[in-house]
Amino acid sequence: MNAVRLIGDGVFSMNGREWSLLVACLLAIVIFSVASPHYATSGNAATVLRNSVELLLIGLGMTLLLAMGGIDVSIGIVMGLAAIAIGRVLGADGNPLLAIVVGPLVGALLGCVTAAVVVLGRVPAIVGTLGLLGVYRTAVFVLLGGQWLSGLPSSLTNLLATSVLGVPVPALAIAVAYLAVWLALRRTPYGLHLLAIGNSEEKARLSGIPVIKVRFITFVISGVLTGIAATFYVATYRNVEMTIGSTLALDAIAAVILGGTSILGGRCSLIGTVLGVLLLRILQNGLLLIGVPSLWQPVVTGVLIIGVLGFEAVCNGLPLGRFQRARA
Amino acid sequence: MKTLRNLQGPALTLALLCALWLIVIVGLLALKPSVYNLGTVTTILQFSTILALVGLGQGLVIMAGGAGIDLSVGGAVSLSAIVAMLCLKLGLPPVLLPAVCILAGAMLGALNGWLVNGLALLPFIATLGTFFVYSGAALAVTGGAAQAGVPPWLLLWGRGVVMGIPMPFLTLAIPCFALAGLVLLSTAWGRWIYAMGFNERSAKLVGIPVDRVRFILYVLSGALAGAAGLVSIAWLGSGRPNIGQNLELESLTAAMLGGIAITGGRGGVGGVFAAVLLLVTLKTGLLQLNINTVWQVGIVGALLVFVLLADRLSQRWRS
Numbered sequence: 001m002n003a004v005r006l007i008g009d010g011v012f013s014m015n016g017r018e019w020s021l022l023v024a025c026l027l028a029i030v031i032f033s034v035a036s037p038h039y040a041t042s043g044n045a046a047t048v049l050r051n052s053v054e055l056l057l058i059g060l061g062m063t064l065l066l067a068m069g070g071i072d073v074s075i076g077i078v079m080g081l082a083a084i085a086i087g088r089v090l091g092a093d094g095n096p097l098l099a100i101v102v103g104p105l106v107g108a109l110l111g112c113v114t115a116a117v118v119v120l121g122r123v124p125a126i127v128g129t130l131g132l133l134g135v136y137r138t139a140v141f142v143l144l145g146g147q148w149l150s151g152l153p154s155s156l157t158n159l160l161a162t163s164v165l166g167v168p169v170p171a172l173a174i175a176v177a178y179l180a181v182w183l184a185l186r187r188t189p190y191g192l193h194l195l196a197i198g199n200s201e202e203k204a205r206l207s208g209i210p211v212i213k214v215r216f217i218t219f220v221i222s223g224v225l226t227g228i229a230a231t232f233y234v235a236t237y238r239n240v241e242m243t244i245g246s247t248l249a250l251d252a253i254a255a256v257i258l259g260g261t262s263i264l265g266g267r268c269s270l271i272g273t274v275l276g277v278l279l280l281r282i283l284q285n286g287l288l289l290i291g292v293p294s295l296w297q298p299v300v301t302g303v304l305i306i307g308v309l310g311f312e313a314v315c316n317g318l319p320l321g322r323f324q325r326a327r328a
Numbered sequence: 329m330k331t332l333r334n335l336q337g338p339a340l341t342l343a344l345l346c347a348l349w350l351i352v353i354v355g356l357l358a359l360k361p362s363v364y365n366l367g368t369v370t371t372i373l374q375f376s377t378i379l380a381l382v383g384l385g386q387g388l389v390i391m392a393g394g395a396g397i398d399l400s401v402g403g404a405v406s407l408s409a410i411v412a413m414l415c416l417k418l419g420l421p422p423v424l425l426p427a428v429c430i431l432a433g434a435m436l437g438a439l440n441g442w443l444v445n446g447l448a449l450l451p452f453i454a455t456l457g458t459f460f461v462y463s464g465a466a467l468a469v470t471g472g473a474a475q476a477g478v479p480p481w482l483l484l485w486g487r488g489v490v491m492g493i494p495m496p497f498l499t500l501a502i503p504c505f506a507l508a509g510l511v512l513l514s515t516a517w518g519r520w521i522y523a524m525g526f527n528e529r530s531a532k533l534v535g536i537p538v539d540r541v542r543f544i545l546y547v548l549s550g551a552l553a554g555a556a557g558l559v560s561i562a563w564l565g566s567g568r569p570n571i572g573q574n575l576e577l578e579s580l581t582a583a584m585l586g587g588i589a590i591t592g593g594r595g596g597v598g599g600v601f602a603a604v605l606l607l608v609t610l611k612t613g614l615l616q617l618n619i620n621t622v623w624q625v626g627i628v629g630a631l632l633v634f635v636l637l638a639d640r641l642s643q644r645w646r647s
Contacts, residue, residue, distance in 0.1 A: 071452070123636040124590055126397065126452040127580060131636070134577050134629020141622040250460055253453075263450055295468040302460035305453070306443060313447040 011182055012271055017260040021275040025282055032286035039289050050236065052281045053170045054079065054229040055251055059273045060181045061222030062252040063261050067198045067268035068218055070125040072114060074133035075226055076248030080140045082106040082230035083240045086156075087149040090234065096156040099234070104227035110136075111223020115216040133249075141242065150239035160235040170232055177225060182270055184221075194218060198265030247298060254301045255280050257308050280304070341587035345602040349609060356613040363616050366492045373497045374563065376608040378405070380501040380601065381556040382575050383582035384508055385437075385549030387600045389451075390583055392542055393525030393592025398549045399455040400440055401579050402572030403462025408433040408550075409557035410466045413475035413567035422479040429561065430554040436462060437550015441543040459576060466569040475567035486562025496559045504552065508597045517541070525592030574625055581632040582607055590636065607631075 014022070033040035058075055065072055072078075085106045090099045118128040160169045167175075185191035193214045196204040205211045234240065257263070258279060259272025283304075284297055357364055382401045389396045412429035420428060436458070443454040488495035512518035524531035524538045532538050553572075560571045585603035588595030611624050 073456070117633055117637065121637045122640050123633070124395075124452075126399075126456075127584075127590055127636060128633060130399075130577055130580065131629040131632035134574075134625040135633070136626075136629075138622055138626025138629075141620075250456075253456070257453075263453055293468060293471070295471070296464065298460040298464035299468055302457045302464060305457040306449075306461070309449050309453065309457075310443065310447050313449060 011179065014271055018269065018272050018275055021258065021260075021272060021279055025275060025279045028279065028282050028286060032282070032289065036286070036289040039286060044285065044289070048278075048281050048285050051285070052277050053174065053232050053236075055248065055255060055277045055281065056174050056274060057177055057225045057229040057232070058222075058248060058252045059255045059259075059277050060177055060270065061225040062249075062256045063259070063268060063270055063273045064181065064185070064194060064218050065125075065222055066253070066256050066263050067261050067265065068194050068215060069198045069201065069263065069265055070118070070215065070218065071253065071263075072129045072219070072222060073126065073249045073253075074114065074129045074136055075222065075252060076245030076250075077133055077136040077140060078107065078110045078114075078223060078245075079226045079230045079233065079248060080240065080244035081110060081136060081143070082227045083234050083244060084140065084143050084149060086230055086234045087152055087240050090152050090156055091149070094153045094155050096159040099156050100159075100231055103231035103234075104224045107223040107225070107227020107230065108220050109223070111220040111226075112216075114223070115219035119212055119215045119219065140244070144240065144242060146242075148239055148241050152234065152238045154238065156231070156235045157238060160232065173228065173232070177228065178270060178274070181221075181225075185268065185270065190214060190217070195265065195268060198262075198268070200265070247301075250298065250301055250305075251277075251280060254305045257305055262312075341599050342602055345585065345599065345606055349602070349606045352606065352610050352613060356609075356616065360616055363613075368612070368616075370489055370492050370494060372605070372608050372612050374494045375612060376604050377494065377497045377501045377559050377563075378556040378571075379575070379578055379582060379608060380497075380604045381504060381552045381559070383579045383586075383600050383604050384504055384597060385545075385552035386579040387583040387586065387588050387595065387597060388508065388521065389545050389549050390588050390590065391525050391592055391595055392521050392545050394528050394538075394542060395451055396444075396525075396542065396545070396592060397451050397455060397580075398437075398440060398546065399452065399576045400436070400459040400462055401549065401553045402575030403459045403464075403466065404433050404436045404550050404553035405557045405560065405572035405575055406466035406569050407436060407462040407557075407572075408554040409561050409567040409571060410470055410475060410569055412557065413477065413561065414469070416477060417475070422482075425479065425482065425561075426558050429558040430551050433554015433557060434547050434551035437547040437553070438543075440550065441546030444546060445539050445543045463570075463572060466572075470567075470569045472569055474569070476565070478561055478565050478567075482562045483565055486559065486565075494563075496562065500555060500559065504555075505597055505601050512597060521545070522593055525589075525594070527593070574628070577625065577632065578607060578628055581628050581635070584632060584635045584639070589639070 038044065058079065062072070062075065082103050086099050086103050089102045090096070114129060114132060117123055117132060118125045121128065162169055164172055185194065193204065193209045196209055197211055197214060201211060255276035256273050258276035259274070260269045261267060261272060280301070283300065287296070287300065288294060382405060386398055386401055389398045408429050411432040412425055415428050416422060416425055440455055440458055443449045443458070444451050485495050490498060512521065520531070520536045520541050523536055524541060528538060557571070561567050582603045583600055584590065585606065586595060586599030586601070588600065607628065610627070614623060614627070615621070
């Protein structure tokens with residue numbers, strides 16, 4: 001159906017979808033600048049970029065998962081658990097280097113748990129991760145013992161708020177993560193296998209692709225990226241609250257779908273995800289500034305997901321391959 | 329007929345559920361003997377009504393296969409309750425409140441059905457989107473405040489108890505399950521649902537109107553969510569925008585525990601009914617033992633994962 005797009009994709013190569021996202025971002029900025037006097041300030045731009053850091057990292061992992069025909073709705077709470085671990089290490093020791101290691105480690109561990117249930121247990125990803133979401137939510141409450149983790153030492157913050165050659169560390173981390181994921185996706189057999197599984201798991205298995213291994217690794221990669229996101233979260237806010245990460249999974253899914261990665265496989269765009277994250281955060285921030293209560297945010301995100309998918313379905317011509325990909 | 333009965337509710341599943349239920353009850357009685365009275369039964373059935381209605385819709389959608397799932401049920405419960413109460417505020421005759429509540433749910437379900445059928449979106453992503461739209465809208469429209477003003481005659485129904493059994497359970501949950509069981513076992517519709525869940529392509533080839541059946545099941549799931557919203561209004565005396573919280577997880581767990589296969593085509597409503605009672609008894613028991621409610625969602629989630637893994641293992645073991 002869709003040819004797998006492969007080598008030849010540049011690191012930042014964009015086509016129609018990505019360009020229109022960029023235009024949408026710019027358009028949103030213009031509209032909000034006119035609508036609200038507080039919008040077009042350097043402080044607000046910094047806020048939007050700052051709020052995008054975790055979502056960018058998690059979105060990269062979610063891109064891989066969705067391109068593979070998987071999903072992880074527990075990813076926001078996974079970040080919460082990793083943040084708690086980082087906070088505890090930081091609070092006990094204050095050694096920021098140790099804290100930096102803990103995040104990705106916990107993320108990888110929880111990624112293994114998810115993969116064990118979903119991949120080894122052959123449970124549909126949506127149902128398996130929904131169950132784990134419940135378990136993790138209880139874990140967050142129990143680990144926090146009913147109160148916020150606050151007043152953490154500033155050593156991690158000081159370390160990650162610096163710049164290397166004029167580039168802020170968060171931006172550098174995102175760039176490195178982006179390049180690593182891009183390389184894995186476009187320049188290794190792993191990426192080819194992942195996209196093939198997204199197209200058709202059965203065909204991929206029959207052509208000798210180690211489906212289980214590839215799927216397992218992808219969940220672990222997503223976990224590691226989430227752990228890194230947790231590190232930046234703790235460094236920025238220096239506290240962990242009860243509701244941490246409750247909307248992150250939805251935001252990540254919306255950003256990836258906005259970015260043009262197809263859940264039906266075959267198309268996967270990392271630069272699209274980055275632009276999708278930016279557009280989502282610009283919209284959320286702008287709507288807040290023109291006076292829409294934050295309670296409406298999940299509604300907007302949900303409408304975006306359905307709207308984009310519906311629009312694509314209409315454009316691609318209707319009943320499109322439901323038989324080929326009956327999978328949850 | 330015999331194979332159909334096997335599909336309907338593997339006796340093993342029911343026996344296991346009953347055994348688990350007995351364990352829960354004996355454990356609860358051992359830890360806290362004071363729960364041994366009729367009031368506890370009433371409470372459990374009262375709590376069960378909402379989950380039973382939602383779980384029935386969820387179970388039917390999953391049973392019909394095609395990766396069917398309805399993650400939006402919790403949002404639909406909240407939003408239909410809120411819509412009905414807001415209509416009442418805008419001057420709707422109170423007599424029409426039940427009808428409007430169920431109709432609102434059915435329309436939310438119809439949107440799901442259209443996304444899945446008309447636009448051919450994957451059910452899990454379409455209903456994940458509508459879940460956030462519905463539950464978010466219920467909260468945003470009301471600002472999180474409960475909507476009061478339920479007519480007294482509705483409260484009379486919602487809080488009425490006949491021989492220890494709450495009225496909503498007796499007049500809504502039991503008839504719905506009986507009807508669903510009857511339809512599944514002894515009508516063409518029931519066979520169609522099993523057939524399309526078992527193998528959609530063959531079902532289509534033998535002329536079963538797969539798309540129409542699936543659309544109607546999503547509408548039905550929405551309407552049952554609307555009915556659950558009505559029960560919540562009539563019982564609690566107000567429309568609460570967060571009443572559907574966690575229902576997507578709980579209804580999935582009930583359906584899976586009840587022996588419905590996640591891939592469709594296998595299971596029955598009897599198992600779902602037993603699973604709902606088991607889940608609610610467990611939750612009530614935890615509440616009685618003064619265990620913090622945050623444990624509930626974790627235990628239900630763990631049960632869901634456990635059931636799915638156990639199902640896979642038993643399949644491998646059998647083959």
